[in-house]
Amino acid sequence: MSFAPRDTHEAQVQFALERGVPAMIGIMGSQRLPYPARAFDLAHCSRCLIPWKKYDGLYLAEVDRILRPGGYWVLSGPPIHWKKFWRGWERTREDLKQEQDAIEDVAKSLCWKKVIEKNDLSVWQKPINHVECFRSKKVLKAPHMCESDDPDTAWYRNLEACVIPLPEVSSSDDVAGGAIEKWPERAYAVPPRIRSGSTPGVTAERFVEDNKLWKERVAHYKRIISPLPTGRYRNIMDMNAYLGGFAAAMLNYPVWVMNVVPINSNHDTLGVIYERGLIGTYQDWCEAFSTYPRTYDLIHASGLFTLYQNRCDITYILLEMDRILRPEGTVIFRDTVELLVKIQSITDGMRWKSQIMDHESGPFNPEKILVAVKTYWTGEATQKQL
Structure with missing residues (x-):
């Protein structure tokens, strides 16, 4: 993950993303x-x-x-x-x-x-x-150890000049928080945060099931979006990543995935995603994402609009997706058919071409898939009146 400030003269983040390298606009400030x-x-x-x-x-x-x-x-x-x-x-x-x-x-x-x-x-x-x-x-007083702090809390949280204590260990030779596997086994091994039970609501069994589920779903995506494994898509974003199963299932393709964990998600799983050797960030999708326009080739949104339908106008989320998606880029939505119909009516006005498809398990599943493509178009030039 690379980050740099927004710069109109030397847009380092934009250059990195156009080369197909993971990057975000960011700064070390307050x-x-x-x-x-x-x-x-x-x-x-x-x-x-x-x-x-x-x-x-x-x-x-x-x-x-x-x-x-x-x-x-x-x-x-x-x-x-x-x-x-x-x-x-x-x-x-x-x-x-x-x-x-x-x-x-x-x-x-x-x-x-x-x-x-x-x-x-x-x-x-x-x-x-x-x-x-x-x-x-006990001898060196500054900086002191942080007290009563959740080290993973990072959204609009002020910096503090203190050392965040690592998880306790039973021996001085133990790795705090648990050792991780080497790559590429690391991507599929149960992460230490799940093994230790420090991620509420997520068990090792659920993690394994999630991996299996997303392998099946990505195989289905390959059938309905034939260019997926060909190199046409490089920069991919998962707007509601959960455990990073979608990104892990894409490892054999020539892509990288920005795994986004919404700040209002039921589970804070971004630490798990990083322990898998994947990358990502926190985000509130009622706000703009820290990137330049037209920097992602494919966006994946599974259950995102169910999560946000009562938080802010979904039109603004879709407009932000349009901003960061490249022309002729693809979006995969997974949600209830009612929400997908509403989404489709909005994206039609954005000149996207879209199609609602059945769930990979068949037509009787209430969850459906909407595949949309952002078309390339420009505004018509105005003619001067004589």
Whole structure:
């Protein structure tokens, strides 16, 4: 997952998405990034101009929140290895030394271990648990350990300059929260958050059943949307991802999937999705998504409009889908036939071509499938009156 601020001169996120690389508009400001705790195996910053040393290490504390136990933080560019490169960076040696020393101090206060510094690149590693960190915090007072906080809460949640405690372990050799399988087995193995029972309402049996269900559904999608496995679609979004079963079932295709967990969903499962080795974000679909127009090739919306029909006007959600979908892109809706008829009447006005189809289990299932294609059209030029 790459993120960068919105930039009208150098739209890095737009360029990445047009190349078929996962990216979002985002910034490290006053609020948490829209990802759960312990999500990423590695975080990388190359000349990203983030003031890591300021505000009591606030931004590095946020990196610590989203890094998995044992995960790595890579920093390249100024001020790393300033003794060799300082002339080309047009900054004084004193300024660069002070900045690197401050970053080293913040990393140490987070209980990170410096692994290597080579050329203009440094790598730190987060501990696999906080057994030793708790002991050191009795001596090092800042930043303190966060108290009474849900580390996964990330939607409009202010940043805090504190260390979020990792789940408790029985031994100093144990990985906090549970070890994960190597890729690609990781995508289908029961994630630690489900094994430990920390995801309410989701059991290992339900996880396995969900995987099987989505393999069957994606096989059906392949029959009704023949270009699906051919490379025509690259950037795909699942607007209501649940456990990420749709994305996992698409792994054999040349695609990537942005798994979105709505903030009003019955289950907060984004942490599970990341433990599977997939990517995603939190989102309120009554608001705009953080991306540029025309950046997704296919959008999947299963049960989304049942979830949002009483929260906001679904017309606005459909208009947002139209904004982020490329011309001739495809949308797959799964919902009740009543909602799909309403959706179809709105998308007709947006000049989409659509067709309601039976559920893969047959015509007697109340859930139906609506496949829609955004047509390519432009407004008619106005003629000047003489």
